[in-house]
Amino acid sequence: MTDTVEGRPDPVDQLHRGLVHHIVNSLGWPRLRPLQEEAIAPLLDGSDAVLLAPTAGGKTEAACFPLLSRMEQQSWTGTSVLYVCPLKALLNNLLPRLETYTSWLGRTAALWHGDIPHTRRKRILRERPDVLLTTPESLEAMLVSANVDHRAFFSGVRAIVVDEVHAFAGDDRGWHLLAVLERLERVVGRPVQRVGLSATVGNPQELLTWLQGSGAGERTARVVAPHLGEKTLVLPPPGEIELDYVGSLTNAATVIAALHRGEKRLVFCESRRQVEKLGEMLRTKGVTTFLSHASLSVDERRRAEAAFTEARDCVIVSTSTLELGIDVGDLDRVIQIDAPATVASFLQRLGRTGRRPGSTRNCLFLAVDEAGLLSAAALLLLWSRGWVEPVVAPLEPRHIAAQQILALCLQEHRVGDQLWREWWGGLGPFSASAEPVVRHLIDEGYVDLDDGLMFIGPEAERRFGFRHFMDLTAVFTAAPEFTVLSGRTQIGTTDPALLTDEVVGPRRLLLAGRSWQVTYIDWSRRRCFVEPVEGGGRARWGGMGFARAASYELSRAARDVLLGATPPVSLTRRAEGALAQARDASAELVHPAGTVITRGGRDTNVRWWTWAGYRANATLAATLTSLADPLQRPTDAYVRLREDITPQEWKQAAAEGAEHLCLPAVDPRALTGLKFSAALPQRLAEATLASRLADLDGAAAALREPVTFTTYSVSDGG
Known part of the structure; x- marks a missing residue:
């Protein structure tokens, strides 16, 4: 690895010689990938960075090889590198690789998360590893634990690698991660180099600025993404991305069972319930089937993933739990039921295939209804245009500010009461804007105040003190599900509604792709005992209703599809026929020059077909209160209006609305999905949720467009 590159010295020569020896001789690599080469200089210089590459693009090595070289060259001691992942399973998967790489230099790596036994944790505290793999929640648990001398343990930290950083940045775990990193830097007493690893995103520079936190603009930073110098998204060969319309989940199971026999297939579904139903159907058809989703026990998922890795002619059916970089072996094919919520998710899933030499990346979409077909076609259309969602941090994370103030009081x-802001270095949500949150915490007894010093109060003890405040370090509240056990074996968890609904005959559950009959319910300990039976089980889980809402861009792409645009992928004759029918049925609901308001037909509803997405439509319904039907639930496609609206009224209200957009109203019951909302004044908790339900830009764009009024007669059947 000493050749020159375009007349320049080989960047690999900057790595530690012992590391280069093992890259060549132990890994057998003739040279590094472009991303790995380009990451060497900025990471050795101590710059913050985001490294972008598709799934299986070598991002872990791109970060670790330079950091391990710095570790040796600068004689770092103690735990000097933290490697943070969003999933424990991903950490488990990465540990053997990092143990190997560190051992080449006589260094060590260790794993710390909620499943690690107490004895192993004590050893880690006693014999500090050079690289610690962990989650943000476990990192914070170490900061607040009475059993960890956090100042001593973290004193040597020099760098942190955040794997799947885009998965953090798009939700509240990202704000939690940034806040914990700011506190960690203050404990360490020096800036900590931040390196994010990400799949393709639409705004890499903004993602890097976000990752830098309070250091943005003060520390050197670089996006490393060699593939972005080429075409961002390279279309696979014709035929490798296929869209089919099968009409039902039962038909999807028939197609999966019949096609690609002898291959290893990964099927993605968009809900746990769908995973369970499809898994059961495939098993009844004699297909070797494994399942993976968040409500299955850790052991159940591990057994499925291990068996799938070793098998050949089989299927694993999963939610997004297998979307991130967990290795499930050499896949032949990815199959998608309907469509994922984002182009970024599709890219992650597509990247699970094509890793074997001579194979290509592929994905078969199976639409089970017309809505799923339209969603898939819209997503593929956006993808073919080279568009990927920008990763945007959720607005106004006041509840995370409340959690962080409580965690800081627990830590210190x-x-x-005048110094708490310094712990976050001026990071927006945790600076002076959190003053009303602090006042509320004090007023309600979550925090006590004595002689200018804040400390944990009785209300925080009551609400979050269970098991040494473990609940305080978790950003999300787990749904109040019941644990399902067969004997002593934990199968997973289920929605308590399945245990309380009126049923005729025995109560049966569907979990892990199998039916179980309930034999005993331990209500006080939230446990349910079952035994296996043949069929008849039901699956159900709760969730926030807007989680699957389509974005403005996806909804507009759906309109483009209805107007005749077709993604450049293979469509089966069934898909072509179903799309043609959808276009005929929707001909009066779409217009290339603007939006459409329809009146009449089979019902008396007046609908404004914005094709602006759920959040924009919820914003529009809240803004146009004089025109919108107050009893409606907005959809991705339309807003329901008053029956007696006139074009003149519309013109006036639309003009006024464009000047004064309003946030959607929030049902107070929805606040239960916002953890730590109880530690906020209700008005601030509702304002936080309302800001997240809104799309002001999409709503404004819809209001600016021309509107066509269409009136049907009853015979039109509209």
Whole structure:
């Protein structure tokens, strides 16, 4: 690895010689990939960075090889590198690789998360590893634990690698991660180099600025993404991306069972319930089937993933739990039921295939209804245009600010009521804007105040003190599900509604792709005991209703499809026929020059077909209160209006609305999905959720467009 590159010295020569020896001789690599080469200089210089590459693009090595070289060259001691992942399973998967790489230099790596036994944790505290793999929640648990001397343990930290950083940045776990990193830097007493690893995103520079936190603009930073110098998204060969319309989940199971026999297939579904139903159907058809989703026990998922890795002619059916970089072996094919919520998710899933030399990346979409077909076609159309969603941090994370203030009081025992802001270095949500949150915490007894010092109060003890405040370090509240056990074996968890609904005959559950009959329910300990039976089980889980809402861009792409645009992928004759029918049925609901308001037909509803997405439509319904039907639930495609609306009224209200957009109203019951909302004044909790339900830009864009009024007669059947 000493050749020159375009007349320049080989960047690999900057790595530690012992590391290069093993890259060549132990891994057998003739040279590094472009991303791995380009990451060497900025990471050795101590710059913050985001490394972008598709799934299986070598991002872990791109980060670790330079950091391990710095570790040796600068004689770092103690735990000097933290490697943070969003999933424990991903950490488990990465540990053997990092143990191997560190061992080449006589260094060590270790794993710390909620499943690690107490004895192993004590050893880690006693014999600090050079690289610690962990989650943000476990990192914070170490900061607040009475059993960890956090100042001593973290004193050597020099760098942190955040794997799947895009998965963090798009939700509240990202704000939690940034806040914990700011506190960690203050404990360490120096800036910590931040390196994010990400799949393709639409705004890599903004993602890097976000990752830098309070250091943005003060520390050098670089996006490393060699593939972005070429075409961002390279279309696979014709035929490798296929869209089919099968009409039902039962038909999807028939197609999966019949096609690609002898291959290893990964099927993605968009809900746990769908995973369970499809898994059961495939098993009844004699297909070797494994399941993976968040409500299955850790052991159940591990057994499925291990068996799938070793098998050949089989299927694993999963939610997004297998979307990230967990290795499930050499896949032949990815199959998608309907469509994922984002182009970025599709890219992650597509990247699970094509890793074997001579194979290509592929994905078969099976639409089970017309809505799924339209969603898939819209997503593929956006993808073919080279568009990927920008990763945007959720607005106004006041509930995370409340959690962080409580966690800081737990960590430091006593915090000055004028000094707490310094712990986050001026990071927006945790600076002066959190003052009303602090006042509320004090007023409600979550925090006590004595002689200018804040400390944990009785209300925080009551609400979050269970098991040494473990609940305080978790950003999300787990749904109040019941644990399902067969004997002593934990199968997973289920929605309590399945245990309380009126049923005729025995109560049966569907979990892990099998039916179970309930034999005993331990209500006080939230446990349910079952035994296996043949068929008849039901699956159900709760969730926030807007989680699957389509974005403005996806909804507009759906309109483009209805107007005749077709993604450049293979469509079966069934898909072509179903799309043609959908276009005929929707001909009066779409217009290339603007939006459409329809009146009449089979019902008396007046609908404004914005094709602006759920959040924009919810914003429009809240803004146009004089025109919108107050009893409606907005959809991705339309807003329901008053029956007696006139074009003149519309013109006036639309003009006024464009000047004064309103946030959607929030049902107070929805606040239960916002953890720590109880630690906020209700008005602030509702304002936080309302800001996240809104799409002001999409709503404004819809209001600016021309509107066509269409009136049907009853015979039109509209």
